[in-house]
Amino acid sequence: MIKQAIIPLAGLGTRLLPLTSVFAKELLPINGKPGIEYILDECIEAGIKEVVFIISKKKQMIKNYFYNDKFYKKIIKKKKDPRIIKEYKKILKYKKMIRFVYQNKPLGTGDAVLKTQKFIKDKFFLMLLPDDLIIKKNCSKSMINIHNRYKSSVMASMNVKKNTVSRWGIFKLSKKLDKINYLVKDVVEKPSINNAPSNKAVIGRYILPKKIFSKLSKQKPGKGGEIHITDAIQSLIYENNKFVAHIFSGKYLDCGSMNGYIKSSLEIAKL
Ligand code: G1P
Numbered sequence: 001m002i003k004q005a006i007i008p009l010a011g012l013g014t015r016l017l018p019l020t021s022v023f024a025k026e027l028l029p030i031n032g033k034p035g036i037e038y039i040l041d042e043c044i045e046a047g048i049k050e051v052v053f054i055i056s057k058k059k060q061m062i063k064n065y066f067y068n069d070k071f072y073k074k075i076i077k078k079k080k081d082p083r084i085i086k087e088y089k090k091i092l093k094y095k096k097m098i099r100f101v102y103q104n105k106p107l108g109t110g111d112a113v114l115k116t117q118k119f120i121k122d123k124f125f126l127m128l129l130p131d132d133l134i135i136k137k138n139c140s141k142s143m144i145n146i147h148n149r150y151k152s153s154v155m156a157s158m159n160v161k162k163n164t165v166s167r168w169g170i171f172k173l174s175k176k177l178d179k180i181n182y183l184v185k186d187v188v189e190k191p192s193i194n195n196a197p198s199n200k201a202v203i204g205r206y207i208l209p210k211k212i213f214s215k216l217s218k219q220k221p222g223k224g225g226e227i228h229i230t231d232a233i234q235s236l237i238y239e240n241n242k243f244v245a246h247i248f249s250g251k252y253l254d255c256g257s258m259n260g261y262i263k264s265s266l267e268i269a270k271l
Contacts, residue, residue, distance in 0.1 A: 002144045002207060004119070005048045005126040007039060008112035010056040010103040015257050024061045026130045028261070031268040035255055036062070039130050040094050046140035048126060052099045052119045054112045066095040108226030113208070114216040122210070124153065127229075129204025131256030133264055135271065139205050139248045146181060147207045152242035155184070155233070156205035158252055166190050169202035169230040171245050184243040189223050189230040200245060202230065203252060212236060 013025035020028075026036040043051055055062050072088040075081075101115045113127065124147060126140055134156070143154045160168060172186035186197060206229070215232040222231045237243055253267055254260030 001047070001122075002124055002126050002147060003047070003049045003122060004052070005043045005050070005128060005140075006052040006054065006113065006116045006120075007036075007128050007130055008054045008103070008109055009036070009059055009062055009130060010054055010106065010112060011131075011256075012058070012106065013256070016261060019258075019261075024059050025256070026062060027065055029265075030133070030255065030261075031265045034065070035133065035264075036130055037094070038133055038135075039128050040097075042134070042138055042140050043126070043128065044097075045138050046126070046144055048140070049097060050099065050119075051097055052101060052116045054101050054103050054115050056102060056104050056106075063100055066091060066098060106226075108221070108224075109229045110216050110219055110227035110232050113229055113232075114213060114227075117213045120210055120213075124207055124209055127204075127206040127208055131254065132204030133253040133255050134203070134205070134248060134250040135253060135268060137248065137250035139203075139250050142248060143205055143207055143246055146244055146246050150177065150181070150242065150244055152244050153209050153233075153236075154207040154244045154246050155187075156203040156248045157182075157200050157245040158203050158247065160199055160201040162193060162196070162199050165196040165199060165201070166192055167201075169228075170196045170198060171200045171202065172197035173200065173245060177244065180247040180249070182245045182247075184237060184245050186237060187230055187234050187243075189228045200247075202245075203248070205248070206233075208233075209236070209241065211241075 013020035016025050027034045103112045103115050146154050169189050173182040174185040175183040215235050219227050222228045253264040255264050
């Protein structure tokens with residue numbers, strides 16, 4: 001069973017400037033609710049019991065959001081507003097399941113994952129990238145089912161336009177397991193159009209094996225001088241570890257870019 005999830009939250013969010021100049025992008029409201037709460041709700045619904053947040057000193061605001069008890073208690077005592085009481089209870093529920101670790105240097109997603117090593121208990125864990133919102137169907141839940149069926153690692157995937165491949169991790173697939181699940185032969189971080197093995201991209205949901213930590217601890221920086229999770233996954237695949245690419249059926253919203261962020265509120269309002 002997958003019971004633990006990790007969420008890298010130390011990113012600077014430059015694609016969303018000026019909104020992120022003094023504010024954490026994951027707390028920005030999407031149709032009246034902070035983006036991170038959508039991600040946490042997806043985890044809870046998928047049966048996750050503990051979530052590790054990787055933040056930085058600059059993103060301390062995220063921890064404060066969940067640890068503002070004094071303030072809530074004071075307001076509730078004064079106003080007795082049922083809406084605020086309900087919201088505070090929800091925050092307390094989240095707080096109970098969150099642990100925090102710090103990544104103060106932006107060395108990449110792989111480095112962020114490595115920071116969670118001491119918290120991970122089971123053989124496999126879930127990772128969600130908070131920029132990637134998937135609505136209409138719980139992607140994490142589907143991936144956990146696939147993990148249980150194939151006893152493998154799993155990554156979410158979607159077909160992207162050929163001229164955007166250099167924005168994503170891109171899969172080379174081998175065997176088709178069924179209509180929506182493929183065995184991964186290779187995965188390349190942000191290839192050029194000419195070097196892309198397909199137009200199937202990695203989207204920010206991963207079920208990873210605990211043994212990825214030993215790969216990450218030896219991992220050299222890759223594209224852009226960062227330590228990429230994609231490169232560690234690639235070395236595990238080369239050592240015959242099974243990874244399944246799952247073509248998810250929900251709707252993907254790229255909340256890390258300005259256009260995507262604006263669109264996400266409109267899409268969620270339609271639900
Ligand atoms: C990260 C991953 C990339 C993946 C993408 C999905 O890239 O490194 O492989 O396709 O998330 O959103 P980033 O968005 O951090 O550039």
